Amino acid sequence: MVLDRLSMDPLNTLNLEKRTITVPIKLGGEAYTATVTATGKTDEPSFIIEAKNGDKELIIKRIAEVFQWEVPLKDIHEHFGKTDLNIIFDEHVGTPLILDFDPFGCLLKCIIHQQLNMAFAIKLTERFVKTYGFEKNGAWFYPSPETVAALSVEELRELQFSGRKAEYCIDIARAVTEGGLDIDALKHEGEQVIFDKLIKIRGIGAWTIQNFLLFGLGRQNLFPMADIGIQNALKKLYQLERKPTNEEMERYKIGWEPYLSYASLYLWRSIE
Structure with missing residues (x-):
């Protein structure tokens, strides 16, 4: 799921078959790279990080931040299982909110x-x-x-x-x-x-x-209502004849807090 979405950006260097991505990292004004290889499964994720130079601990910390490894995806999935977004979350289960590298x-x-x-x-x-x-x-x-x-x-x-x-x-x-x-x-x-x-x-x-x-920055409770993609995804989800109004979106999102950023992400995923 993660590599599939990241592959949409031609600036990302990845190999879907080998499940690897090379990440650019800036630390203290210096440029480093690290190759991350996924070795686990959605319900049991594990990774190998390889970096040729730089402070290994700082690189691992930044990689973990970028890929949001500390975020409890299982809890978020269970939260949305009780909402109108449950079908979308089941379809794209295990998709984390990946930060831009810079x-x-x-x-x-x-x-x-x-x-x-x-x-x-x-x-x-x-x-x-x-x-x-x-x-x-x-x-x-x-x-x-x-x-x-x-x-x-x-x-x-x-x-x-x-x-x-x-x-x-x-x-x-x-x-x-x-x-x-x-x-x-x-x-x-x-x-x-x-x-x-x-x-x-x-x-x-x-x-x-x-x-x-x-x-x-990876903030978890953001919902850009002016975003055309989110509007189109909601139109599709609720089978509307036109894009939802701000008032409708305010009503929809009440049950999605405090994880509005994940609602946004999965809505985008539903139309990609």
Whole structure:
């Protein structure tokens, strides 16, 4: 389930047959890679982690955080077994909420994906990373804030960015390099504090912040109601003739808390 979903992103280096993925990791400003091999089953997961250099304990800690190994999926599955989402959870049982490998990259990806169809959003992100990021041991790393801050709008427009989208990505990078925004420190902040810090940056709205909280930081109770994919999944689930209203979605999600992020994930899975 995990590798199948990760294989949708061409920037991920994985082997479905061997059940392996090479993960890019940044620690203390240095770039490392680790290969993770799944050796267990859905109900009895186990993994082998191989890293050539770097602090092994820190690498394992980051890998565990990315793949959310400490999250009790069985408890979450039982919670949703009593809700309208029980069929979806049975169909995609054991799908964890995997974090993006780089929190700054996650924020950039959220901006790139705004108001684009998924196929072009994935292609544009790949083009951006392969132009300004770097590859190591088969894993692709997103460009650093310093690299993005030094780019011009014209350079990004050559990749087919819109002018606004290019400006937003550069503005976010400059908020980090010049404005004192510490992306790594955000993981220790409350959601309202994070919202208040990010909403001030041009191009970042509620949808972007919610997706960053979800896929950048792994917060468990996020439900981006403005997301078209979630709206389409709910339309399919409840056999509606049109997309659900905000009032309807507010009613649906009452029984899904405190695991709204997993409701979001499995709804996306249901239409992928």
